[in-house]
Amino acid sequence: MKTRKSHIFIFIIALFFPASFFAQTADEIIANHLAAHGDLKKWKQIESMKITGKFTAFSEQKDFFCIKTKSGAYYSELFLGKNAVIEAFNGKTGWTIDPWQDILYARRLNSAEENVFQQKALFFTPFFDYKEKGAKVEYTGKQNIDGEDVFALKLTKANGKIETWYLNTSTYLEFKCESEWVDFATPVPAQTFFDDFRTVNGLVIPFFIERTFWQRDRILQIENIEFNIKLDEKLLVMPRKEQMNKLEFMQGDWNVDLEVFTRRGTWYKTGATNSDINYVSTNLLQENINYENYFAYSKRVDYTYNDADNKYRISVFDDLSSTFEIFEGNFTDSCFTADNCDISYTAGKAENKSCTQLSICNIEKGSFILEIKSSNDGGKNWNPREKYTYTRKIK
Amino acid sequence: MKKKIITSCILSFLLLMQTFIASSQQSEPIPWNQFKGFYRNGVASGNTLAEKIPENGPKMLWKKKTGSAFSEITIMGNQIYTMLSEKTDSVSGLEFAVAFDAKTGNEIWKTLIDSIFIDVDGWGDGPRSTPAIGQDFVYSFSGRGKLTATSKTDGKIAWQVDFVKEFGSTIPRWGFANSPLLIGDLVVMEAGGSENRAFIAFDAKTGKVVWAKGKGNSTYNSPSVANIDGETQIIFANGIYLYSFNAQGDTLWTLKTPIGNPTALPLVFDSNKVFISAIRNTGFIVAEFNKNGAKELINGTAMKNDYSTSVYYDGYIYGFNVAALTCISATTGEKKWTKRGFGKGSLILVDDKLLVLSDQGKIIQVKATPDAYTEQGSFQAIEGKSWTAPSFSDGKVYVRNLTEMACFDLN
Numbered sequence: 001m002k003t004r005k006s007h008i009f010i011f012i013i014a015l016f017f018p019a020s021f022f023a024q025t026a027d028e029i030i031a032n033h034l035a036a037h038g039d040l041k042k043w044k045q046i047e048s049m050k051i052t053g054k055f056t057a058f059s060e061q062k063d064f065f066c067i068k069t070k071s072g073a074y075y076s077e078l079f080l081g082k083n084a085v086i087e088a089f090n091g092k093t094g095w096t097i098d099p100w101q102d103i104l105y106a107r108r109l110n111s112a113e114e115n116v117f118q119q120k121a122l123f124f125t126p127f128f129d130y131k132e133k134g135a136k137v138e139y140t141g142k143q144n145i146d147g148e149d150v151f152a153l154k155l156t157k158a159n160g161k162i163e164t165w166y167l168n169t170s171t172y173l174e175f176k177c178e179s180e181w182v183d184f185a186t187p188v189p190a191q192t193f194f195d196d197f198r199t200v201n202g203l204v205i206p207f208f209i210e211r212t213f214w215q216r217d218r219i220l221q222i223e224n225i226e227f228n229i230k231l232d233e234k235l236l237v238m239p240r241k242e243q244m245n246k247l248e249f250m251q252g253d254w255n256v257d258l259e260v261f262t263r264r265g266t267w268y269k270t271g272a273t274n275s276d277i278n279y280v281s282t283n284l285l286q287e288n289i290n291y292e293n294y295f296a297y298s299k300r301v302d303y304t305y306n307d308a309d310n311k312y313r314i315s316v317f318d319d320l321s322s323t324f325e326i327f328e329g330n331f332t333d334s335c336f337t338a339d340n341c342d343i344s345y346t347a348g349k350a351e352n353k354s355c356t357q358l359s360i361c362n363i364e365k366g367s368f369i370l371e372i373k374s375s376n377d378g379g380k381n382w383n384p385r386e387k388y389t390y391t392r393k394i395k
Numbered sequence: 396m397k398k399k400i401i402t403s404c405i406l407s408f409l410l411l412m413q414t415f416i417a418s419s420q421q422s423e424p425i426p427w428n429q430f431k432g433f434y435r436n437g438v439a440s441g442n443t444l445a446e447k448i449p450e451n452g453p454k455m456l457w458k459k460k461t462g463s464a465f466s467e468i469t470i471m472g473n474q475i476y477t478m479l480s481e482k483t484d485s486v487s488g489l490e491f492a493v494a495f496d497a498k499t500g501n502e503i504w505k506t507l508i509d510s511i512f513i514d515v516d517g518w519g520d521g522p523r524s525t526p527a528i529g530q531d532f533v534y535s536f537s538g539r540g541k542l543t544a545t546s547k548t549d550g551k552i553a554w555q556v557d558f559v560k561e562f563g564s565t566i567p568r569w570g571f572a573n574s575p576l577l578i579g580d581l582v583v584m585e586a587g588g589s590e591n592r593a594f595i596a597f598d599a600k601t602g603k604v605v606w607a608k609g610k611g612n613s614t615y616n617s618p619s620v621a622n623i624d625g626e627t628q629i630i631f632a633n634g635i636y637l638y639s640f641n642a643q644g645d646t647l648w649t650l651k652t653p654i655g656n657p658t659a660l661p662l663v664f665d666s667n668k669v670f671i672s673a674i675r676n677t678g679f680i681v682a683e684f685n686k687n688g689a690k691e692l693i694n695g696t697a698m699k700n701d702y703s704t705s706v707y708y709d710g711y712i713y714g715f716n717v718a719a720l721t722c723i724s725a726t727t728g729e730k731k732w733t734k735r736g737f738g739k740g741s742l743i744l745v746d747d748k749l750l751v752l753s754d755q756g757k758i759i760q761v762k763a764t765p766d767a768y769t770e771q772g773s774f775q776a777i778e779g780k781s782w783t784a785p786s787f788s789d790g791k792v793y794v795r796n797l798t799e800m801a802c803f804d805l806n
Contacts, residue, residue: 058518059738059754059780082517146719146733147767193735210718210735215674215701217718217739 026139029151030127032172037124038203046070046203049123050229053207056219057081064220066120067231074121075235088236089117095238095282101184104307105241106282112187115161115180124205125174126155126163134158142169150175173197173204181213188214200225240282243305243312246331247285249363250277250303254390258291261384275390293386295320314338314358327358335361341379353378356385366392427470427786429527430574432743435619436662437706439745439787444805448760448772456791457500458777458801462491464521465572466535468795470788471528473497474547477795478535480511480521487511490522492535492545497791500802504550512538512570519782519797523572523615527582529599534582538570540613542584544602554602562588562595564613572615572658576629578642581605583629587613594618594631596644606644609633615702619661619669623686630661632671637661639684650689653677659700659714664707664725668692672700674717681725695728697721703741703784706749708763713749715740720751722765731765741784745805750792756781758792758803777801 034040048069055064058081066076072091079085083099086106094109094117101107109117119126130137138154143166150166157163163179174194181190190213194206207222254275259267275289287301298319306313306328314327329338341355357373369389373382424441425433432438462479469476475497482488488511494503513520524536532544532553540558545551558564558571564587576583577599586595586607593611595604611633621628627642635655639647657673664670669689672679678696682689698705698716705714712725718739722731738754748771749761756777762769781796790806 056738056755059782061755195736208736212717212719215699215717219738 026137026153029139029153029167029172030130030137033125033127033167033174036172036204038199042202043123043128046123047228048231050226051222051224053223054219054221055079056221057216059217067229067235068121068123069231070123072118072121073231073236074117075231076120087117087120088238089114089121090236091121094236097239106238108238110185112180112182113185115159116182118157118159119163119179119181124203126157126165127153130155140164145176148175171197174206181211183214183216196221201227238282240279241305241307244279244283244285244303247303247312247336249365249368250285250287250360250390251279252277253393255393256289256291257389257391258293259387259389260293261386267387274393312336312338325356327356329358334363335359336363339375339379341375355379357382424789426472426528427468427788428529429469429577430467430525430617431660431704431784432786434663435576435617435660436664437704437743437784438708439743442745442787442790444746444748444750444760444790446771448758448774448805450772452774452803454804456498456802456804458799459500460798461795461800462521463519463797464490464795465519465523465783465797466795467525467574467783468786468793468800469526469528469533470497470786470793471547474503475786475793476526476528476533476535477800478508478522478524478526478537480538482511482520486513488513488520490537490539492526492533492543492550494533494547494550497788497802500800506543506545506550506552508535508543508545508555509537509539509541512566514569516569518569519780521797523570524617525574527575527577529577529582532599534575534577534599536571536573536575536584538566538572540564540566540571542575542582542597542602544582544599553600556597556602558584558586558588558613562586562592562607563590564588567613567615569615571613573613573617576618576620578620578627578629581642583618585611585614585616585618585631585633587611593633594629594638594640596629596642608640608644608646609638611636614656615658616656617660619663621663621666621669621684623667623684626686628684630663630669632657632661637669637671637682637689639689647686648684648688650682650684650691652680652682652691653694654680657700658702659704662705662707662712664712668725670705670707670712670725672698672705672714674699674701679723679728681728693726693728695723697723697728697730701739702782703739706742706744706763708744708747711763711765713742713744713761713763715742718754720749720761720768722768724765732768734761734768739782741782743785743787745787745792750785750787750805752776752781752783752785752794754781755779756794756796758785758794774803776803 050067052065054061055078062079064078068074074089076087086097088094095106097106136156140152140154143152149169153165155163166176168175177192180187192211196208198207209220211218256273256275258270262268273291277287280286283304285303290298300317302315304313311328316325326343327338327340337359339357355375359371362369372386374385375382462481464479466478475495480490490509491505492508493505522538526533526535536542543555544553573585580599582597582599592607593609595607616632619630628639631638637650654671654673657671662670670681679698680694681692683692703715705712713722720734740753742749742751747763749763751759758776759773760771776794777799783795786793793802
């Protein structure tokens with residue numbers, strides 16, 4: 001009876017105080033965990049880390065390096081099997097070049113990948129200043145994983161993602177982490193294992209990190225760590241497609257002279273206007289131009305490069321007629337030429353006998369000429385229609 | 396005539412099995428004559444191993460460069476057999492079946508089998524399949540789907556069947572990978588052919604089709620064999636099904652499983668149980684079977700085999716759970732221990748010990764016990780990516796990868 005009463009008493013106490021009990025324990029565990037990682041003052045002085053070593057993917061061990069900063073930036077060059085991969089993250093957004101995805105140029109990270117890069121950018125443990133970062137921690141008890149006694153900590157990050165960290169009960173160092181990773185840009189659960197802890201400048205760091213997700217196995221074996229290496233910010237800027245760089249001569253603010261081709265076979269100047277052309281993303285050069293040719297027009301012209309058919313693709317939006325026109329083409333000799341003869345808006349090949357050509361020639365440092373031509377025979381013969389002479393504005 | 400051939404097949408298989416079982420009882424080593432050894436279970440029966448690998452490593456008998464292939468090494472008497480490839484330029488080359496002297500590693504013969512299979516993903520070019528050593532011939536299967544019988548002594552081609560041309564088989568993305576199974580006078584293959592020719596048994600002497608059964612694509616799996624009440628069961632894992640046929644090609648049972656497209660071959664143990672595992676989805680199941688049917692006993696997620704087949708010993712299954720060497724109970728599926736650090740390795744069982752080959756070419760001897768991971772020494776056998784499991788015979792372990800092969804004396 002006495003035992004029963006004491007059980008009830010303990011139960012009531014537990015009902016009222018479990019949160020504070022566990023919070024206290026979680027804080028203690030985290031304090032020990034941070035202490036186990038070395039001198040906290042030294043950690044706070046670290047602005048960046050450059051890690052070099054070997055990265056194993058698909059059982060192929062290759063050279064690896066990454067640079068991570070206190071602000072959460074991350075840049076890495078590595079190999080996944082036969083393919084060289086580049087990863088860059090500025091702490092919020094980033095890009096990658098990963099040929100495994102059949103995309104040979106830089107592409108932006110999706111939100112699942114951004115979560116992964118936040119994990120990659122961590123110096124060592126997410127529990128360092130976790131409250132300031134908006135994360136919450138819950139201690140969920142002791143466990144035995146693969147023969148290792150561990151404390152299990154549930155970490156809810158500011159972005160809502162949940163990770164479970166397992167810390168060795170003797171050393172307080174991380175043994176395992178369960179978190180969300182990505183495979184081919186798709187979220188998958190991952191398990192990460194930490195081993196071979198070494199002390200570098202008084203800081204304790206795992207030199208062996210193995211991560212398995214889906215059927216993948218990735219191993220990072222650190223060979224060297226340098227601290228407070230400056231990260232060249234240019235590395236984080238998403239590179240344009242190589243082909244889009246060829247259009248760089250168009251970027252800027254322009255004075256534009258407009259001419260139309262008369263029935264007498266001569267050019268007749270109809271007016272002048274302004275145009276601004278800028279890269280709005282790495283695969284999009286955009287022009288906004290307003291002009292009068294009898295009526296007042298406002299057009300937006302998008303230049304992109306389409307890898308699927310190795311051609312530039314241009315879309316022209318005309319607000320007067322509310323129409324889009326699409327052109328495809330490439331550089332030939334010293335001109336850039338695109339037309340819509342083969343463009344079809346329905347299934348099957350276009351039979352567009354009447355079509356239009358955009359031709360950019362006379363490309364010089366401060367000027368170029370865009371000519372618009374028409375064809376009534378599917379592009380065999382072209383007739384001049386309009387001419388736009390661009391001259392760079394002097395600032 | 397057909398009945399006579401079939402009866403002859405059964406008798407010769409039983410005779411062969413009895414011979415080897417008798418040999419096993421006398422502790423005579425059983426030849427590692429086909430993929431995963433004589434019983435297709437990764438066990439080098441009749442062999443013993445020292446309790447520890449010497450600290451300075453075992454005696455290396457030979458090591459040599461070799462052409463790219465994932466084929467295991469098979470062993471019979473003084474000769475060993477495998478496959479390799481040679482590139483003539485970046486997109487073409489040739490595949491060969493090759494015999495070497497077991498003691499020296501010197502080449503005895505090399506026979507051109509097919510043009511090379513080029514791996515688009517860069518995992519490795521050339522053959523994937525392991526040759527099987529029969530009475531007179533060695534049976535090899537190229538990455539592009541040609542099954543070839545070559546004379547054991549001089550490598551002369553006796554017969555060849557092109558699966559793509561003959562059966563309408565489709566080359567899988569990573570090449571044909573299944574390894575011939577020898578049952579008496581039959582060579583049994585997963586063919587993945589059209590018109591109910593997924594599984595085919597060939598006359599070992601002539602290459603003629605004895606029977607062809609079933610629907611299914613070419614996968615990366617290979618058939619296993621069991622023997623219940625004197626009847627041979629050939630077990631295929633294809634798609635989400637296990638199929639069992641007797642040596643005459645009669646369907647004995649079919650079992651739908653939650654395991655999709657396993658690469659590790661079905662592991663038969665306790666004579667009437669089969670373990671299959673794949674790296675995705677459920678993980679593994681153990682099924683019990685008899686002459687007429689099969690039923691799932693347990694399933695679990697503690698073991699997810701990729702391309703490496705697990706081994707069974709004394710109530711427990713040892714294998715790679717993705718990239719962690721793991722021991723689970725074959726009865727309950729409960730995980731007993733895990734050891735990381737070997738990548739996606741492979742393993743075989745010798746005596747009461749595991750010989751584990753890490754995916755970086757290191758051999759680790761581990762006691763096959765559920766109590767705890769107990770290492771008994773290790774040595775770096777070969778260098779670089781090593782996805783081909785070791786082979787063992789007469790106290791010697793044979794290893795290879797895409798660039799080199801070697802033999803070590805573990806006695």
